[in-house]
Every structure is written in structure tokens, then in C-alpha cells.
Amino acid sequence: MAFLQEQKTFILEFYFRNGHKIDAVWQQNIPNCLEEFRYEFSEVVFNMTIFQSTINYCITLFRETESIDEEEDCG
Template identity: 45%
Template sequence: MVFTQEQKIFVVESYFRNDHPVGLWQYSIQASVIEFRQQFPDAVLTYNTFQHNVTYCILTLS
């Protein structure tokens, strides 16, 4: 699946919004997937696809 610009922005924001500061910062991809599916119910994606795109979007930001 190719993400739109709007979806890429949502992915990064959702990923950082779903953090849990327990000693080290821990981010929840699963919580982000749930938010993404609620925001874009017609988008077809797998957990692995989402995880890959999160990693790609964050690496391209730095």
C-alpha cells in the first residue's frame, strides 16, 4: 500500500502520540495501527506494512 501524504503525517503523529515513558521511551505501533484504522477505515494494510512505513517515515524526517 502506498500512503498518501495525509496518511504519512498521521502515521508519524500517531506513533509519537502513543508513547509510554517507562524508564526509556516506548512507542506503541499497535495503538497507532488502531488509530490509523479508525481514521482511514477504507485503507487496506497489515501490521508489517504499517511498521515498515512508520520506520521509513521517521527515518526520512531525521
């Protein structure tokens, strides 16, 4: 399943808002992100592996292009 722009934005906002720096390395809690996503978008059915891949790809894309615009295929 392809995630909608609104869902990708939610994932990135949660990811960056809830990170913690531990020993100079940023740590994010993917299970918490997943839980919040399921709460916000309870009707969406998805595969956990695809969800994690989408998070990783969107973050990389955002850091490289400062965008997750729909023209940018992010999952």
C-alpha cells in the same frame, strides 16, 4: 500500497503524541497506532508488515530530515 501524505502525517503525529518514556527509553504502542489508523482510514487496505515498515521508515526519515515531504519516499 503507498501511503498518502495525509496518512503518513497521521501515523507520525499519533506515534509521537502517544509515546511514553520508561527507564529513559521512549516506548510507543504500535497496536494502538494501527487501531487509530484503521478507525481514521477505514477504507484503506494494507499489509501489517508494510504498515510497521512504513512507521519505522517515516520516523527515521523525520528524525534525520525533519520532513516527510512527498519528495521523500516514505512508504
